[in-house]
Amino acid sequence: MAELKYDRGGRLLFTEAMRKEYTILIPQMAPYHFEYFVQAFNTEGYQAELLKTTDYSLIHEGMKYAHNDICIPAMLVIGQFIDAIKKRKHDQDKVALIITQTGGGCRASNYINLLRKALKKAKLEFVPIISLNAGGLEKNPGFKVSPRLLHKLHDAMIIGDLVMTLVHQTRPYEAYAGHVDQLKVKIDKDLETYFNHKTLFSWKRSKKKMLEILKAFQKVKTIDQVKPKVGIVGEIYVKYSPLGNNHLEETLEKEGVEVVVPPLYDFFLYSFDSRAHDIKRYGGRKAERWLLKAIVWYVEIRREKIRKAIKKHGFEAAISYKKLKSLVHKVIDVGTHTGEGWLLTAEMIDLIHHGAPNIVCTQPFGCLPNHIAGKGMFKKLKSLHPESNIVAIDYDTSASRINQLNRINLMVSNAFRKLKEGK
Amino acid sequence: MNSSVKQAQADAAKTEDISAGLAISVVKNALYKVIRAHDVTEEYGDKILVQGGTFNNDAVLRAFERETGVMVTRPEIAGLMGAFGAALLAQKESTKENHTSLLSPHALKTFTYDTRRAICNKCENRCPLTINMFNDGKKYISGNRCEKGANLNVSFDELPNLYLYKYQKLHNYQNLPKKDYQGTIGLPLVMNMYENIPFWVPFFSALKLRTIFSDRSSKKLYEKGQDTIPSDTICYPAKLAHGHIESLYEKKPDIIFYPNIPYNILEKVHADNHYNCPVVAHYPEVVEANMTHLDLDNFLQPYLTMNDKKRFVDEVHTMLKPYFNVSKHTMKMAFDQGMESYQAFRKEVQEEGERALAYAKAHNLNTLVLAGRPYHIDPEINHGIPKLIRSLNVVVISEDAINHLHDEKDVDVLNQWTYHTRLYDSARVVAGLNARVNMVQLVSFGCGLDAITSDEVKLILEKEGKLYTQIKIDEISNLGAVNIRLRSLLSTMNEEAKDHGRT
Numbered sequence: 001m002a003e004l005k006y007d008r009g010g011r012l013l014f015t016e017a018m019r020k021e022y023t024i025l026i027p028q029m030a031p032y033h034f035e036y037f038v039q040a041f042n043t044e045g046y047q048a049e050l051l052k053t054t055d056y057s058l059i060h061e062g063m064k065y066a067h068n069d070i071c072i073p074a075m076l077v078i079g080q081f082i083d084a085i086k087k088r089k090h091d092q093d094k095v096a097l098i099i100t101q102t103g104g105g106c107r108a109s110n111y112i113n114l115l116r117k118a119l120k121k122a123k124l125e126f127v128p129i130i131s132l133n134a135g136g137l138e139k140n141p142g143f144k145v146s147p148r149l150l151h152k153l154h155d156a157m158i159i160g161d162l163v164m165t166l167v168h169q170t171r172p173y174e175a176y177a178g179h180v181d182q183l184k185v186k187i188d189k190d191l192e193t194y195f196n197h198k199t200l201f202s203w204k205r206s207k208k209k210m211l212e213i214l215k216a217f218q219k220v221k222t223i224d225q226v227k228p229k230v231g232i233v234g235e236i237y238v239k240y241s242p243l244g245n246n247h248l249e250e251t252l253e254k255e256g257v258e259v260v261v262p263p264l265y266d267f268f269l270y271s272f273d274s275r276a277h278d279i280k281r282y283g284g285r286k287a288e289r290w291l292l293k294a295i296v297w298y299v300e301i302r303r304e305k306i307r308k309a310i311k312k313h314g315f316e317a318a319i320s321y322k323k324l325k326s327l328v329h330k331v332i333d334v335g336t337h338t339g340e341g342w343l344l345t346a347e348m349i350d351l352i353h354h355g356a357p358n359i360v361c362t363q364p365f366g367c368l369p370n371h372i373a374g375k376g377m378f379k380k381l382k383s384l385h386p387e388s389n390i391v392a393i394d395y396d397t398s399a400s401r402i403n404q405l406n407r408i409n410l411m412v413s414n415a416f417r418k419l420k421e422g423k
Numbered sequence: 424m425n426s427s428v429k430q431a432q433a434d435a436a437k438t439e440d441i442s443a444g445l446a447i448s449v450v451k452n453a454l455y456k457v458i459r460a461h462d463v464t465e466e467y468g469d470k471i472l473v474q475g476g477t478f479n480n481d482a483v484l485r486a487f488e489r490e491t492g493v494m495v496t497r498p499e500i501a502g503l504m505g506a507f508g509a510a511l512l513a514q515k516e517s518t519k520e521n522h523t524s525l526l527s528p529h530a531l532k533t534f535t536y537d538t539r540r541a542i543c544n545k546c547e548n549r550c551p552l553t554i555n556m557f558n559d560g561k562k563y564i565s566g567n568r569c570e571k572g573a574n575l576n577v578s579f580d581e582l583p584n585l586y587l588y589k590y591q592k593l594h595n596y597q598n599l600p601k602k603d604y605q606g607t608i609g610l611p612l613v614m615n616m617y618e619n620i621p622f623w624v625p626f627f628s629a630l631k632l633r634t635i636f637s638d639r640s641s642k643k644l645y646e647k648g649q650d651t652i653p654s655d656t657i658c659y660p661a662k663l664a665h666g667h668i669e670s671l672y673e674k675k676p677d678i679i680f681y682p683n684i685p686y687n688i689l690e691k692v693h694a695d696n697h698y699n700c701p702v703v704a705h706y707p708e709v710v711e712a713n714m715t716h717l718d719l720d721n722f723l724q725p726y727l728t729m730n731d732k733k734r735f736v737d738e739v740h741t742m743l744k745p746y747f748n749v750s751k752h753t754m755k756m757a758f759d760q761g762m763e764s765y766q767a768f769r770k771e772v773q774e775e776g777e778r779a780l781a782y783a784k785a786h787n788l789n790t791l792v793l794a795g796r797p798y799h800i801d802p803e804i805n806h807g808i809p810k811l812i813r814s815l816n817v818v819v820i821s822e823d824a825i826n827h828l829h830d831e832k833d834v835d836v837l838n839q840w841t842y843h844t845r846l847y848d849s850a851r852v853v854a855g856l857n858a859r860v861n862m863v864q865l866v867s868f869g870c871g872l873d874a875i876t877s878d879e880v881k882l883i884l885e886k887e888g889k890l891y892t893q894i895k896i897d898e899i900s901n902l903g904a905v906n907i908r909l910r911s912l913l914s915t916m917n918e919e920a921k922d923h924g925r926t
Binding site: 068069369373377380403 | 459651713873875
């Protein structure tokens with residue numbers, strides 16, 4: 001039984017002993033990626049478990065323990081955690097939680113503090129919380145991101161983006177219903193062994209695996225059919241999480257469209273790049289800036305190879321981070337980087353350029369950055385690209401699904417009408 | 424709520440289920456949103472007495488029982504208990520001097536009254552008044568925000584009121600027209616400008632540039648820019664920016680200057696960071712993207728830091744060079760002058776805050792620290808609440824006038840926004856003062872960040888046994904409810920002060 005240890009400020013630590021005994025709970029955010037993150041953790045000596053609950057009790061727990069005006073991602077993540085711990089009647093003292101801490105002027109930087117407050121209220125303050133961040137905040141003796149784990153997470157992110165893109169491009173056109181979903185289950189299973197390697201880097205293996213995945217998707221038998229493309233952009237949690245956006249991806253595919261979701265990796269590169277940007281503009285340590293730049297540079301080299309391979313296999317690949325950034329020139333300054341900032345605007349422009357002018361812009365109700373880079377930019381985008389067909393959807397515990405659906409359906413029917421007129 | 428009911432109807436739920444759902448949601452709303460309880464048994468015990476007319480509804484009572492799982496008692500007079508309480512309190516407080524003015528049955532029979540509507544012209548607020556005239560010649564006026572509108576022969580003008588003081592002071596910064604200016608700069612009176620005017624005016628003056636402010640906020644000014652507001656759910660202070668820009672364009676300055684300032688001026692080192700909120704920081708981007716009917720060539724929205732003179736001067740110099748004759752050298756001096764003036768302004772506000780505290784103590788008056796953001800001093804945003812409080816014979820202090828008296832380091836949340844740091848620090852100051860001083864937090868509707876600050880401010884105050892009061896404000900000006908809440912807060916404060924006097 002691991003002993004509870006605290007740091008000088010009274011923060012409960014995740015100790016070396018806990019590492020062996022405890023299960024780390026991970027909240028679901030991006031279904032295509034987090035599955036692989038869990039595998040990366042589990043091959044590095046942790047026991048991680050992804051929370052997939054979506055039932056109502058979890059929202060209730062969130063409303064009970066978090067301020068009711070806080071944004072829905074915080075509410076859902078806190079609710080999901082507390083719900084999961086409460087359901088474990090016998091080993092509540094054997095779980096730890098992990099949450100990302102991004103920093104920046106958005107209220108999301110506060111999630112970890114709100115989670116701590118909530119645990120205290122729920123009398124679960126003996127549950128340690130691990131902060132996953134790039135800035136070296138809140139260290140824990142039992143949780144160290146080793147270079148190999150870091151590399152595995154990087155790999156998981158790239159593979160997650162790849163699988164997401166390929167599923168989106170094949171599933172709407174599959175000749176046999178359920179084919180793509182079955183393929184994905186198979187790939188996920190294969191990846192379990194894939195992540196279990198002892199070498200630090202595995203460029204060759206990684207490349208081989210990705211080509212294997214590409215080939216598998218290439219073999220999916222599709223029917224020739226033209227469907228309108230609908231992009232999903234917005235606040236990072238509600239953009240990817242089915243729990244946050246009421247299963248938006250599924251809803252759209254059922255309406256008969258092809259869904260396009262920009263890669264998750266861009267958001268992480270954007271976070272590093274934004275910090276580098278601020279150092280240049282407002283002052284800070286130059287060495288830190290160069291390190292951040294180097295990370296972006298390295299990741300982009302790796303991603304460029306995948307993008308080329310994707311194209312070679314007849315699929316559409318996302319554009320590079322650099323190109324994405326250049327799209328907002330004269331639209332919004334790249335200094336706007338609280339929350340999703342300029343990246344959100346850039347993704348909308350990119351979608352319009354690539355044949356998906358139909359866009360759902362998702363945000364939690366009261367999300368301040370998206371007032372600026374989301375809704376604030378619609379008019380400008382509309383004047384630059386009259387063909388754009390963007391709908392903003394607010395997510396909130398009390399927002400009704402029917403209102404969201406009505407707005408989405410209107411956008412989708414416009415997309416179909418435009419497709420007909422265009423052909 | 425409305426849309427949830429519609430959703431249930433669309434899902435073909437039965438009427439009785441929808442009705443049950445409503446009863447449950449009334450209870451949940453009260454428990455988790457208003458009271459913010461999480462463990463009812465522990466906080467309130469396992470026997471609970473409920474009161475209020477809502478509990479006359481059996482379904483609500485049952486929902487409460489089921490939600491809390493405790494023994495609940497509803498007296499037969501549940502709906503009348505508030506009235507009984509008020510009557511008992513009146514009985515306790517009544518003396519021979521303040522005898523009842525209740526009408527006799529005879530007087531009630533012949534009672535008549537007449538209602539007239541009027542606009543109060545005693546100040547720029549122009550409150551719409553409702554005047555009730557009774558047959559005995561007495562009048563009752565409502566709709567007014569201050570004592571002047573009520574036609575009372577008392578004046579509270581000498582009471583310290585930081586909101587009025589700051590608002591007045593900022594307008595005094597305006598330059599007078601003089602001949603040797605080389606050009607004009609328009610500054611919109613919005614968001615963080617309410618804080619930074621004391622910097623910008625001397626800064627531009629030193630560059631021989633005359634500053635012109637946008638008009639004072641009003642409903643009319645708001646409506647002028649309303650059609651270009653892209654997001655309906657953003658806070659009212661941000662929405663007002665559109666009207667201010669319109670008003671500036673009418674004044675035809677050479678350029679309009681509205682900078683993006685993501686990082687605020689570094690004020691306290693103990694805080695985790697010194698951001699502005701995303702809306703304060705980047706609203707100029709929204710103005711530029713949406714007010715496209717205007718000639719935006721003269722709209723300048725640089726990205727600035729006020730904490731690094733060299734970077735600041737480089738940026739502003741590049742920006743202004745095409746328009747005016749400015750050198751980096753003079754701009755550096757201008758920056759120093761601006762900073763000096765800003766620091767002097769902050770110091771004066773803080774001195775006025777200390778004076779106000781001392782004044783209240785010397786005159787044995789109640790004090791309310793009305794805590795919000797710098798732009799809440801705009802009477803169109805605060806709807807005259809500071810004046811309303813003054814008319815209750817109460818000293819009003821702003822959060823930025825006393826925040827220097829304490830450093831609240833022990834905050835449970837990430838303390839990374841400068842204006843919020845002021846909230847926590849001033850809440851701590853209030854928590855340490857006697858029962859005659861309390862805090863009221865002003866929250867703009869739609870402010871996502873205040874979901875974080877309000878819980879924390881509440882915690883700081885309640886740790887020391889203080890009451891927490893929050894007033895939400897948006898574009899609708901309805902002070903009736905605010906008035907009732909402030910009066911009940913003040914009467915609680917008076918009761919407490921009395922108790923302290925006895926012990």
